[in-house]
Amino acid sequence: MGSRTGVNYTIIRRVCIIDLAGNGRTFAAKYKKITMTNLVLDKELPAVSKLSTVEKSSGKGDTMKALVYHGAGRKSWEQTAKPVLQEPTDAVVRILKTTICGTDLHIIKGDLPEVKDGRILGHEGVGIVEETGSAVSNFKKGDHVIISCVTSCGKCEFCKKGMYSHCEKGGWILGYMINGTQAEYVRIPYADNSLYAIPAGSDEEALVMLSDILPTGFECGVLNGQVKPGDTIAIVGAGPVGMAALLTSQFYTPAEIIVIDQDNNRLKVAKTFGATHIINSAEENAVEKIMGLTGGRGVDTAIEAVGVAATFELCEAIIGAGGHIANIGVHGKPVTLHLETLWSRNISITTRLVDTVTTPMLFKTVQSKKIEPKKLITHRFKLDQMIEAYDTFEHAAKEKALKVILEN
Ligand code: ZN
Ligand code: ZN
Numbered sequence: 001m002g003s004r005t006g007v008n009y010t011i012i013r014r015v016c017i018i019d020l021a022g023n024g025r026t027f028a029a030k031y032k033k034i035t036m037t038n039l040v041l042d043k044e045l046p047a048v049s050k051l052s053t054v055e056k057s058s059g060k061g062d063t064m065k066a067l068v069y070h071g072a073g074r075k076s077w078e079q080t081a082k083p084v085l086q087e088p089t090d091a092v093v094r095i096l097k098t099t100i101c102g103t104d105l106h107i108i109k110g111d112l113p114e115v116k117d118g119r120i121l122g123h124e125g126v127g128i129v130e131e132t133g134s135a136v137s138n139f140k141k142g143d144h145v146i147i148s149c150v151t152s153c154g155k156c157e158f159c160k161k162g163m164y165s166h167c168e169k170g171g172w173i174l175g176y177m178i179n180g181t182q183a184e185y186v187r188i189p190y191a192d193n194s195l196y197a198i199p200a201g202s203d204e205e206a207l208v209m210l211s212d213i214l215p216t217g218f219e220c221g222v223l224n225g226q227v228k229p230g231d232t233i234a235i236v237g238a239g240p241v242g243m244a245a246l247l248t249s250q251f252y253t254p255a256e257i258i259v260i261d262q263d264n265n266r267l268k269v270a271k272t273f274g275a276t277h278i279i280n281s282a283e284e285n286a287v288e289k290i291m292g293l294t295g296g297r298g299v300d301t302a303i304e305a306v307g308v309a310a311t312f313e314l315c316e317a318i319i320g321a322g323g324h325i326a327n328i329g330v331h332g333k334p335v336t337l338h339l340e341t342l343w344s345r346n347i348s349i350t351t352r353l354v355d356t357v358t359t360p361m362l363f364k365t366v367q368s369k370k371i372e373p374k375k376l377i378t379h380r381f382k383l384d385q386m387i388e389a390y391d392t393f394e395h396a397a398k399e400k401a402l403k404v405i406l407e408n
Contacts, residue, residue: 066120066183067386072110077386080120083179083187088135089153091191093145095383095408097208098125098181100393102239103330107176108390111332115176122182123149123174124211126204129195136191144198146363147181147188149174149212150356154193165353170194172353181211182386184408196359199367205405206366209244209373213403214362216328216354217244217305222252223358224350225301225326232256232294235275236314237305238266239396240376240403241328245303246273247371248362254301258293260286260314265400273375281314290318297321304328309335316342325349379404 062082069075083092104121106112129143139145151170152159158166165171170190174180179187188194198207222245227233231254235242238261249257258277259270267278277293279286290299298320304312307329315325316338325347365371379399381389383406392399 064184065384066179067122067390069107069115069117069119069121071117072113073108075108075121075387075390077384080183082185085131085133086187087189088133089190089192090133091129091136091139091188091195092131093127093147093186093188093195094130095125095127095181095184095186096144097127097204097408098122098383098406099208099211099403100182100389100406101212102241104175104182104390105394106330106332112176119175120179120183120186121175122180122186123147123172123176124208124213125181125186126198126207126211127181127186129191130185132191138192139195139197144200144202144204145195146198146207146210146359147174147186148194148196148356148359149216150354151189151194152356153190159193162355162357164193164355164357182406184383196363202367203374205377206372206374207363208405209376209403210359210363210366212354213240213244213376214248214366214371214373215356215359217241217246218248218358218362219354219356220328220350220352221245221303221305221326222249224352225249225303225324227252227254227301229253230255231300232258232320233301233303234258234260234290234299234315234318235270235303235305236260236311237329238263238270239305242303242305243270243273243376243402244373245305245328246270246275247373248365249303250274250371251365256293258290258299260290263397265397266402269402286314287317294320299323301326307331309333313338319345319347322346323348327351376403377405378402381406383408 063079064082066080068078107115125147129139129141129145132139150164151173152164152167153169156168227249229252233249233254235245238259256276259275260279260281261267262280262282264280267280271278279289298318300320301324302315302319303326304315305328312335319325378401379392389404389406392401393404
């Protein structure tokens with residue numbers, strides 16, 4: 001989350017702390033001042049944590065099962081408090097289908113130390129609205145909804161610009177700074193702007209792909225990469241998000257789509273999704289091959305969908321004059337910017353955290369079967385097989401896994 005550098009801020013938020021869950025106690029100990037009615041943060045934190053991280057239990061003894069993170073390397077499927085409404089703008093949603101994301105694996109590895117012990121993971125899914133706060137007007141109990149991975153108030157300066165990812169009260173918080181969707185129930189703040197209605201009769205499994213991977217591949221890769229008809233594009237990384245970029249790039253009919261990965265199974269799948277050329281960068285020299293394919297000119301757009309230095313530098317090596325390098329990958333380490341070769345090449349480099357502003361448009365393309373993201377689903381589990389599903393997803397190459405679906 002390179003673009004979300006920490007900022008100093010003070011936020012006063014009215015939080016009535018009636019019954020603190022475990023998170024709340026940690027929280028209270030860590031930050032300066034906490035009272036029964038006000039929670040004051042004046043500490044440098046990532047912008048995403050501006051929302052209260054205090055999760056209350058219902059106080060009625062209602063419980064549910066959820067995947068709970070317990071510090072680096074530790075997770076469990078356990079009984080925990082069922083979420084309740086905390087703000088008039090909240091909804092509580094009963095999960096019908098959810099999935100596991102590469103980001104969840106990063107959290108479990110301990111790559112995101114800001115995630116606290118006790119956090120329920122997951123930021124993707126579809127469900128049924130169970131309860132709504134008094135200020136929610138777009139949804140009611142019983143509505144089927146897509147849960148967006150990005151929470152947005154719809155009212156702040158960033159939301160008004162369509163940059164929901166940097167919403168002053170939301171952004172990516174679900175399964176990160178607040179409890180997420182790998183559970184029987186989830187609380188969704190700003191439900192009116194953070195949920196999307198599902199019409200009756202829809203294929204809800206396919207719609208899980210709209211929570212995160214489709215808008216991420218499309219907005220960060222295809223839109224920022226300015227893919228145009230006749231272009232030659234390269235997609236580095238054939239995981240679910242790279243595949244989402246592959247599917248959605250074809251809205252713009254690029255002439256050639258070169259997909260690069262080190263997993264032959266994923267490359268084979270990429271071919272069935274519309275890749276015109278596939279390159280296994282572990283077996284052949286990707287730069288030489290791409291330069292050969294493009295008559296030495298390089299590609300018009302290079303989409304980086306891995307998040308390591310080697311794959312970003314590959315993009316720098318294959319980008320043609322006037323081209324666009326569109327980064328999607330979550331980078332944990334610095335990358336060398338080769339200005340010694342790129343300074344005169346008229347290129348642009350973009351970064352983006354998905355805003356999910358294209359979700360309504362993508363929804364129509366899925367409903368009309370212009371794209372079929374359901375093909376990305378390789379494994380299906382019941383919700384209480386969560387640990388087994390994680391095992392499969394953690395060994396994606398061996399298991400030939402792309403997206404796993406968990407059904408409640
Ligand atoms: Zn995700
Ligand atoms: Zn906002």
